[in-house]
Amino acid sequence: MHASSVGLEIAATGRIVELYRFDGPAEWTAAPLFRLCCDSLLGSFKIWNAATIGGNICMSLPAGPMISLTTALEATYTLWPRDAAPRDIKAIDFVTGNHANALRPGELLRSIKIPAAALAKRFAFRRASLTHLGRSSVLVIGTQDRAKHDLLLTITASTPRPVQLRFGQVPSADDLRRAIDAQISADDYFDDVNGLPAYRRHTTHYFAQQIRAELAQPGT
Ligand SMILES: Cc1cc2nc3c(=O)[nH]c(=O)nc-3n(C[C@H](O)[C@H](O)[C@H](O)COP(=O)(O)OP(=O)(O)OC[C@H]3O[C@@H](n4cnc5c(N)ncnc54)[C@H](O)[C@@H]3O)c2cc1C
Numbered sequence: 157m158h159a160s161s162v163g164l165e166i167a168a169t170g171r172i173v174e175l176y177r178f179d180g181p182a183e184w185t186a187a188p189l190f191r192l193c194c195d196s197l198l199g200s201f202k203i204w205n206a207a208t209i210g211g212n213i214c215m216s217l218p219a220g221p222m223i224s225l226t227t228a229l230e231a232t233y234t235l236w237p238r239d240a241a242p243r244d245i246k247a248i249d250f251v252t253g254n255h256a257n258a259l260r261p262g263e264l265l266r267s268i269k270i271p272a273a274a275l276a277k278r279f280a281f282r283r284a285s286l287t288h289l290g291r292s293s294v295l296v297i298g299t300q301d302r303a304k305h306d307l308l309l310t311i312t313a314s315t316p317r318p319v320q321l322r323f324g325q326v327p328s329a330d331d332l333r334r335a336i337d338a339q340i341s342a343d344d345y346f347d348d349v350n351g352l353p354a355y356r357r358h359t360t361h362y363f364a365q366q367i368r369a370e371l372a373q374p375g376t
Pocket residue numbers: 168169196197198199203206207208209210211212213214215217219220221259263264265266290291292
């Protein structure tokens with residue numbers, strides 16, 4: 157894990173527990189998201205003492221909290237193809253579906269770069285699980301650049317792949333509802349034992365509105 161004025165570079169082989177223990181500079185006000193997302197991994201410390209950040213991303217499950225974290229923080233992943241030069245891909249473009257991603261045969265995820273500008277944002281975090289310490293059924297993160305008073309909303313776990321909505325300013329409740337419905341149809345919500353699509357849709361909207369209201373307030 158390498159912190160600099162540019163941001164944070166994380167080796168894909170870094171363990172989730174290392175991210176949990178990471179103590180960033182004071183201006184990285186979004187860094188508490190690291191712990192919130194580590195705590196979102198079912199199995200708690202027993203799993204994240206051994207599991208790697210890259211492994212969680214490459215597993216590409218809807219409830220992969222390292223995907224939620226790095227997508228919300230606008231990360232770029234560096235991939236190492238087997239017989240070609242390294243290539244970069246935005247986190248939002250990496251997971252393509254449930255257990256599916258943009259890796260080509262033999263390709264490795266080498267590292268994850270989170271820009272300092274994203275780490276310096278305000279954030280709001282909401283997560284639901286059907287059982288205590290259960291796998292996430294809905295995980296929504298909002299971030300905001302203090303100077304712009306914008307909103308970047310990242311929806312994960314309730315959909316097979318992350319969905320991101322970018323607003324130049326905090327939208328009205330109606331505009332937010334319409335924007336989510338335009339991006340995610342009722343049939344697009346994930347369906348498994350961790351939550352029915354209708355529940356996931358309802359909770360996604362509920363959390364998104366809470367985040368909108370929270371980040372509409374002036375903050376530090
Ligand atoms: C009790 C329990 C609870 C769990 N809860 C969750 C949960 O809530 N959410 C969740 O998402 N998962 C969960 N898992 C599944 C899994 O343990 C986690 O996703 C874990 O983070 C995977 O990390 P790992 O390092 O063990 O990956 P591995 O199992 O080693 O790898 C996962 C896959 O990614 C590939 N891979 C790993 N690293 C790279 C790389 N750098 N480049 C390319 N490919 C790579 C591997 O070949 C493999 O196909 C759980 C598992 C258990 C046993």
